[in-house]
Amino acid sequence: MSHPLFTEWAAPIGTPELRAMYSDLLVSRRIDAEATALQRQGELGLWAPMLGQEAAQVGSARALRGDDFVFSSYREHAVAYCRGVDPTQMLRFWRGSTHSGWNPLEFRMTTPAIIVGAQGLHATGYAMGINLDGSDSATIAYFGDGATSQGDISEAFGFAASFEAPVVFFCQNNQWAISEPVRLQSRQSIADRGRGFGIHSLRVDGNDVLAVYAVTKYALQRAREGSGPTLIEAVTYRMGPHTTSDDPTRYRSAAEDDEWKAKDPVDRVRRLLEREDAIDDTLLAEAGAEADRVAAALRKGCLGTVEPLPLTLFDDIYAEPHTLIDEERQRFAHYLDGFTENAS
The missing domain is CATH 1.10.287 (Helix Hairpins)
Structure with a gap:
């Protein structure tokens, strides 16, 4: 389906790029599954699964430039993968083997932020510095719907709007802030919260990797040209637990899970590729082999970690x-x- 504004922003994504995105989605899902298994086996203290949110992360991450700076929460494993972070480095934080996990300056991405919402302020401050430096790069702050109930996010919105900071606020509305549904947190959409601060705000289907890419590309361009911040509410779903210490069956129904499984972001891209006659045994074999390679390296690196x-x-x-x-x-x-x- 075309869109009068955003279709042109997805134009750079042809068949080769879409095939590459499909591989990103598969590998990211495999990283998540392997890390979850390692936690269940006692090799990680905790893990925050991203199952179901891959399109929101891959689509937005692939819209970024190398000089943009990512300020993440604790669930952006696919974003980290797209930024070039070694998956083994992702696990060291959750294993308790390091203060953080990787050098943020090397990948232009911060390590996991456990203080909910704090990264919004960090991204805004950095973006204000970008303006002072006269650069045309931008920042992006990832957070969940639950974080919008934190004061830090409201403060970040206020500063970003007032100083026209080149920051993209990317909210992955996965419907649940641990056990609280989003409808309890906000009577209006999350995007409406941004509008209340005077921030240009959009809602997008967070399970549509192309739509996410287009909207993020558009928001980043607004930031670069001096039009100020944008809030993107990517409507998606957390298929698994909040973290591996959580049991989602205690607060949500199997029927709700089934409804969202039918909207699986990885399956949607595969169906699109099939419709375009752009998927073949070569792609499936190469993507599967890469997922296997990354998973094996991740496990080996985790188990071989020298504890500090x-x-x-x-x-x-x-x-x-x-x-x-x-x-x-x-x-x-x-x-x-x-x-x-x-x-x-």
């Missing part, structure tokens, strides 16, 4: 030596020595 020594907890806190950190390191070392003395 306790005192490395104080490394990489400040760029320069700091007396407070030195004091805390000494006190913690003394505490650890107490265990050695007791053991002897």
Whole structure:
């Protein structure tokens, strides 16, 4: 279906690009499944599954330029994959093997933000800095529908609107903020919240990878040309639990799950490729092989992780030596020595 405004923004996506997106979706889903399995086997402390949200993430991530900066929540595994992050690095955070997981400057993407909504402020501040630098890059802040009930997001909206910051607020409305349905959080659409701050706001089918790509590309261009922030509400669904410590069967029905499974974003792209006679055994074999390769490397990297020594907890806190950190390191070392003395 064509759209008078957004169809042109999806024009760069021809058959080769759509086939590549299909591969991205399959590999991202496999990363998620493998990480979930590793958590169930006791190799990760926790994992936040993204099953069902792949199109929202892949479509938006592929719309970004290399110099744009991504500010993520804790569920953007497909975005990280599209930005070139080694999946093993994604897991180190959840295994407790690192403070963060990867170098944000290398991939132009922050590591998972556990404080709900905080990344909205970070993205806005960075975007205001972009304006001061006179650059034409942009930032994008990912968050869920639940985060829109946090004060940090409202504050970010206010600053971004007032200072016309080149930021795209990307809300993945997956219908559930843990056990609370979105209808309980907001009587109006999430997009309406942005309009209340004077932010250009849009709703998009978050399970349509091409629609997400087009809308994100459009929003990024608005940011680059000085038209200020945009809020995108990508309407999607979290097929799995909020995290691996959650049991979604306690608060939502199987009928609701079945309704959304019929809108599976990966299946939709496959059906489109079939309709365009653009899917073949070669694509399926190559995408499947890549998913297998990534999953095997992810598992090997996770199990082969060298756990850090306790005192490395104080490394990489400040760029320069700091007396407070030195004091805390000494006190913690003394505490650890107490265990050695007791053991002897």
